[in-house]
Amino acid sequence: MTPPDEPVRPLPNSDSLLVQRCLDGDKRAFDLLVIKYQRRVERLIGRMVRDVDAVPDIAQETFIRAYRALPQYRGDAQFYTWLYRIAVNTAKKRLMVMKRDPLVFAPDTVDEDGDETSSVWREPRGYSADNETPESVLASREIAQAVNDAMAALPPDLRTAIELRELEGLSYEAIALAQGCPIGTVRSRIFRAREAISARIQPMLEHQTGKRW
Amino acid sequence: MNETMTQTSPSPAQIEADHWRECLSALVDGELSATEVDGLMAAIERDPQLQAVWARYQTIGPLVVRANAALSPVPAANDPVFWRRWALAASFVAISTVTWGLLEQSAPDSATLAQGQDTVWLSSAAGPMMRDPVLEELLQEHRELGDGGALQVSTGFLRNVTLHTTP
Numbered sequence: 551m552t553p554p555d556e557p558v559r560p561l562p563n564s565d566s567l568l569v570q571r572c573l574d575g576d577k578r579a580f581d582l583l584v585i586k587y588q589r590r591v592e593r594l595i596g597r598m599v600r601d602v603d604a605v606p607d608i609a610q611e612t613f614i615r616a617y618r619a620l621p622q623y624r625g626d627a628q629f630y631t632w633l634y635r636i637a638v639n640t641a642k643k644r645l646m647v648m649k650r651d652p653l654v655f656a657p658d659t660v661d662e663d664g665d666e667t668s669s670v671w672r673e674p675r676g677y678s679a680d681n682e683t684p685e686s687v688l689a690s691r692e693i694a695q696a697v698n699d700a701m702a703a704l705p706p707d708l709r710t711a712i713e714l715r716e717l718e719g720l721s722y723e724a725i726a727l728a729q730g731c732p733i734g735t736v737r738s739r740i741f742r743a744r745e746a747i748s749a750r751i752q753p754m755l756e757h758q759t760g761k762r763w
Numbered sequence: 764m765n766e767t768m769t770q771t772s773p774s775p776a777q778i779e780a781d782h783w784r785e786c787l788s789a790l791v792d793g794e795l796s797a798t799e800v801d802g803l804m805a806a807i808e809r810d811p812q813l814q815a816v817w818a819r820y821q822t823i824g825p826l827v828v829r830a831n832a833a834l835s836p837v838p839a840a841n842d843p844v845f846w847r848r849w850a851l852a853a854s855f856v857a858i859s860t861v862t863w864g865l866l867e868q869s870a871p872d873s874a875t876l877a878q879g880q881d882t883v884w885l886s887s888a889a890g891p892m893m894r895d896p897v898l899e900e901l902l903q904e905h906r907e908l909g910d911g912g913a914l915q916v917s918t919g920f921l922r923n924v925t926l927h928t929t930p
Contacts, residue, residue, distance in 0.1 A: 563793040564790050564791060564792070564793040564795070565793075566793075567790070567793060567795070567797075567800065568790075571800065571804070576804060578804045578807055578808060579800075579804065581807075581814065582790075582807075582814070582817055585814055585817055585818045585821070586817070586818075586821050690833075691833070693826065693830070694826075694829060694830040694833040695830075697826050697827060697829075697830035698830050698831070701827065701830075712827065713827075715792060716823070716824045716827040716828060717827065717828065717831055721792075721794070722789075722792065722794045737785065737788070737789050737794065738785065740788060740789075740792070741784065741785040741788040741789070744788050744791075744820055744823050745784070747823055747826075747827070748819050748820070748823060751826065752819070755822065
């Protein structure tokens with residue numbers, strides 16, 4: 551446990567870096583944030599509205615509103631938590647216009663990290679895989695197996711680096727200390743591990759586009 | 764130390780592409796320096812494919828976590844199904860302990876059972892297994908009795924049956 555007098559150093563966060571660049575006028579940084587969160591926001595909206603066709607539209611509106619409101623983002627909450635609230639409000643407003651009875655998901659089930667607690671293994675109603683089929687379950691298992699196979703096939707240094715990063719959430723500095731190597735080596739190892747895993751699962755992901763994974 | 768996995772020397776274009784992908788990977792982890800971000804943004808503008816790489820890298824982390832959880836033999840701490848089964852098993856152990864004591868008529872008094880000693884976890888081929896120390900003591904007593912009087916009674920019973928059924 552961290553002693554109270556020791557300052558807690560937050561883990562590096564690409565979101566804050568990208569947000570700052572957006573605030574400095576770099577729209578390309580916001581593109582990366584959109585790419586990062588688009589699917590997650592669409593899943594969230596998909597749980598709120600029954601009209602599947604409206605989901606991309608509401609998601610787009612969410613990002614536009616977020617971009618305009620970005621100067622008001624103070625950074626005291628995680629970016630996705632902030633974005634989540636905008637998405638929920640945008641969806642609610644749209645639903646009032648549509649005058650439907652749409653809420654199939656309680657929007658207050660969000661934890662402090664901004665994750666919807668009910669969404670760990672579920673996709674939005676009608677938007678993708680709410681009506682999970684045996685085929686989609688099998689595909690998910692195959693992908694999980696492929697990821698684990700890819701991890702197992704990695705050289706030990708690469709596997710340890712990616713595990714420490716993705717499973718333990720360590721910073722590059724901490725991983726460098728753990729592995730006894732420079733930070734640049736850690737960065738390279740994690741990159742190559744991601745490339746190897748990506749190469750293994752990319753065909754499966756392309757086959758599963760729009761589905762569970 | 765050269766940790767390059769490729770056998771042939773890559774072209775300058777490939778080296779540059781790898782460099783920017785590595786930068787994207789570092790950006791995913793929030794570990795890219797501000798100066799490198801400048802270069803990366805310009806590279807993304809030149810090569811829109813890098814946006815697809817960014818999207819791909821975003822999926823790797825959750826996939827690794829899910830795959831690890833999906834194939835892990837230890838149930839997640841927040842898995843309600845696991846805790847329901849655990850509660851059921853614990854109830855069964857408790858009921859078995861009381862029933863066993865009553866049947867043997869040598870069980871410790873209720874105060875002893877209610878003392879609530881710490882649970883013991885044992886490793887087995889089937890994974891971690893919870894054992895109640897009270898139950899362990901009773902089983903030990905039963906084994907000790909089985910080595911002596913209980914076994915003799917059984918053999919005596921068998922001998923008697925043999926005597927009675929022999930013509």
